[in-house]
Amino acid sequence: MEGADGSKHFGGDLPSQEQSPSLLTIILDTNPAAWALLHPTLTLSSAIADILVFINAHLACNFTNQIAIIASHCDKAQWLYPTSAAQKPPGHKHGRVRTTQHETEDEDDDDIQPASNKRAKLNGIPKTDHGLPSSMSESESKKYRPFRMIEEEFIKNLQSLISGTSPETIQQKTSTMVAGALTLALSYINRRSQEYQESMTGVSSNLADQAVAAGSDPHADTASVLQSRILVITLSPSTDLAHQYIPMMNAIFACQRLNILIDVLQLPLPPDLKQPGANNVSDASTKSSQSSTVFLQQASDATHGIFIAARLESTTDSKSSSRQTGSNAGDGDATSLARYSMLTYLLTSLLPTPTSRLHLITPTRVDVDFRAACFCHRNVISTGFVCSICLSIFCDQSLEILSQEGCITCGTKLSVRAEGVGGWGGGKRPIVVAPKKKKKKKGLGSAVGTPRPETPA
Numbered sequence: 353m354e355g356a357d358g359s360k361h362f363g364g365d366l367p368s369q370e371q372s373p374s375l376l377t378i379i380l381d382t383n384p385a386a387w388a389l390l391h392p393t394l395t396l397s398s399a400i401a402d403i404l405v406f407i408n409a410h411l412a413c414n415f416t417n418q419i420a421i422i423a424s425h426c427d428k429a430q431w432l433y434p435t436s437a438a439q440k441p442p443g444h445k446h447g448r449v450r451t452t453q454h455e456t457e458d459e460d461d462d463d464i465q466p467a468s469n470k471r472a473k474l475n476g477i478p479k480t481d482h483g484l485p486s487s488m489s490e491s492e493s494k495k496y497r498p499f500r501m502i503e504e505e506f507i508k509n510l511q512s513l514i515s516g517t518s519p520e521t522i523q524q525k526t527s528t529m530v531a532g533a534l535t536l537a538l539s540y541i542n543r544r545s546q547e548y549q550e551s552m553t554g555v556s557s558n559l560a561d562q563a564v565a566a567g568s569d570p571h572a573d574t575a576s577v578l579q580s581r582i583l584v585i586t587l588s589p590s591t592d593l594a595h596q597y598i599p600m601m602n603a604i605f606a607c608q609r610l611n612i613l614i615d616v617l618q619l620p621l622p623p624d625l626k627q628p629g630a631n632n633v634s635d636a637s638t639k640s641s642q643s644s645t646v647f648l649q650q651a652s653d654a655t656h657g658i659f660i661a662a663r664l665e666s667t668t669d670s671k672s673s674s675r676q677t678g679s680n681a682g683d684g685d686a687t688s689l690a691r692y693s694m695l696t697y698l699l700t701s702l703l704p705t706p707t708s709r710l711h712l713i714t715p716t717r718v719d720v721d722f723r724a725a726c727f728c729h730r731n732v733i734s735t736g737f738v739c740s741i742c743l744s745i746f747c748d749q750s751l752e753i754l755s756q757e758g759c760i761t762c763g764t765k766l767s768v769r770a771e772g773v774g775g776w777g778g779g780k781r782p783i784v785v786a787p788k789k790k791k792k793k794k795g796l797g798s799a800v801g802t803p804r805p806e807t808p809a
Contacts, residue, residue: 373416374579374705375544377537378403379586380432382423382510383528384517386587389621393664394690399619400507402691403585406698408499413705420540421506422533423513424586426525429532432509433502528588530648531599538606541580548578579706581613581657586645587621597647597725598743604651613657615702616648619694620664646721646732653720660715662697664690726750727761739764 380403387396411417421432492500553576607614652659701715723732726747737746737754744761746754758765 371414371705371707372577372579373414373418373548374410374581375418375420375541376407376410377420377422377541377580377582378407379422379424379530379533379537379582379584381528381530381584381586381588382425382513383526383588384426384514384522385526386528386621390587390619393622394619394694398691399585399694400510402695402698404503404506405695406703407502408496409699409703411498411502413703418544419502420537422536423510424528424530424533424584425513426517426528427521429529429536430509430513431536432513433506435505435509526588527595528586529596530584530586530588531596531603533584534582534600534603534607537582538603538610538612541578541582541610541612545578545580549576552576580610581615581706582607583615583617583702584648584651585617585619586648587619588645595727595730597727597745600647600651604647604654607651607655612655613706614648614651614655615657616645616652616659617694617697617702618645618648618659618661620662646723646725649717649720650722653717658701658714659717659720660697660701662694664693728753737766739766 407419407421411419420434423430423432495503604614606612649659651657704712704714721732723734724736724745725732726736727744728746728750731747733745733747736748737750738744739746739759739762741764742759742762744759746760750760753760754766757763
C-alpha cells in the first residue's frame with residue numbers, strides 16, 4: 353500500500369537534503385588613509401551601502417545563514433557585528449541601553465501592552481502613540497527586522513570607531529591590522545562551529561576533527577557541519593603588511609587546516625598616488641605589488657578561495673569618456689559607476705557558498721605572486737636570507753648587520769658570508785659534487801667462488 357500511494361517518497365527514511373547554515377565573516381579595511389585616496393573614485397559610504405546589500409542577499413539565501421563583521425583598522429581590529437561584550441556600554445541589556453527611567457519602569461508592563469508596542473520596544477527605540485519608533489521613518493519601519501538590526505548595529509559601531517581615531521594615530525600608523533582581524537575571525541568561527549555541532553549531535557567536537565571528517569568522506573552529511581568562509585575587503589598595499597607576515601601565515605595555515613575559504617576583494621588605489629608612510633621601493637618588480645596584496649593572494653590560493661582585483665572607473669576616466677560622447681558627467685556619475693562595479697563583484701562572484709561553488713565555475717587567478725617580504729626594509733623579494741630559528745626573511749642590504757649583530761628579530765648569531773653577491777665568497781656558488789654510487793653486493797653464483805662444471809658437448 354505504501355508503494356501504491358507513494359508514502360515512501362515523502363517518508364523520513366531518506367537522508368535530509370537541508371543545507372547547512374553558512375557563516376560569512378567579513379573583514380573590512382577601515383584604514384582612513386587608504387579610503388582618503390580612494391574617495392574620488394569610491395566613497396566609504398557607498399561601499400558600506402554595497403556591503404549591506406551583499407549581507408542581506410547572503411541572509412536571504414537561507415534563513416539559517418549567519419554573518420559577522422570585523423574592522424581592520426589602522427591601530428586595532430574591532431568587532432562591528434555582533435558587538436562584543438567589551439564594546440557594550442554599562443547598563444546594556446537585551447541588545448539596548450536604558451536611557452530613561454520611563455523605559456526601566458515599563459519593563460514590568462509588557463503583558464498589558466499591545467503587540468505593536470512590544471515589537472517597537474524590542475528594537476530599543478522609544479515608541480510613539482501610533483506604535484512606531486519616534487526616530488524611525490516609515491520606509492525604515494518596513495524593512496525586514498533582522499536586516500535593520502544588523503544595519504543599525506554595524507553603522508553605529510563603525511561611526512564610533514572612526515570618530516574615536518585621532519589624527520595622530522592615522523599619521524603614525526598607516527597600515528591595517530589584517531592579521532589581528534583574521535585571528536578574531538578564526539576564534540569566532542571555532543566557537544560558532546562547536547555550538548552548532550553540539551546543538552545538532554549533542555556532543556561538542558573540535559573544529560579540526562570536523563574538517564578532517566568532512567574532507568575524508570565527500571558523501572558525508574553536510575548539514576551537521578557549519579560552512580564557514582572569510583571575505584577580506586582591503587585597500588592597503590602589501591608593502592605595509594610586512595611586519596604582519598608571520599601572524600598572517602599562521603592564520604592562513606590554520607584556515608587551510610580547517611577547510612575555511614578566504615575570499616579577497618582588492619579595491620585599487622589611484623596609480624599616481626601612494627599611501628602616506630609607505631616606503632619607497634627601488635626594484636621595478638615590486639612596484640606592481642603596491643596595487644595588489646601579495647600575502648592575501650597567497651591566502652586565497654592556499655585555501656582555494658577567490659581573489660578579485662577590482663577595476664573601478666575613476667573620475668578622470670568618466671570625464672574623458674563624457675567629453676568624447678558630449679555629455680556632462682560629474683563626479684557623482686563616476687562614484688555611482690564604481691559603486692555598481694563593487695556590488696557586481698560581490699553578488700556575482702563572492703555570494704555563492706562553498707557547497708554551491710562545487711557546481712559553478714568560479715573566477716581563478718593564475719599569476720599568483722608567491723614572493724615574501726623582508727623584515728628589514730619591507731621589500732617584496734624573490735631571494736633572500738632566512739633565519740633558521742624564527743624564520744625571519746632578510747634581503748641583501750642587511751648582510752653586514754646579519755654578519756655582525758645576528759638576526760634582527762631573535763638575536764641569533766648567524767654565519768653569513770658578506771663577500772660577493774648573494775653571500776657566497778667571490779660571487780660564485782659552491783660546486784655541487786654528485787654523490788658516489790654504492791657498489792652492488794655480489795650474490796651467490798658469481799665469478800668469485802667455486803667454479804661451476806662445464807656442460808659436456
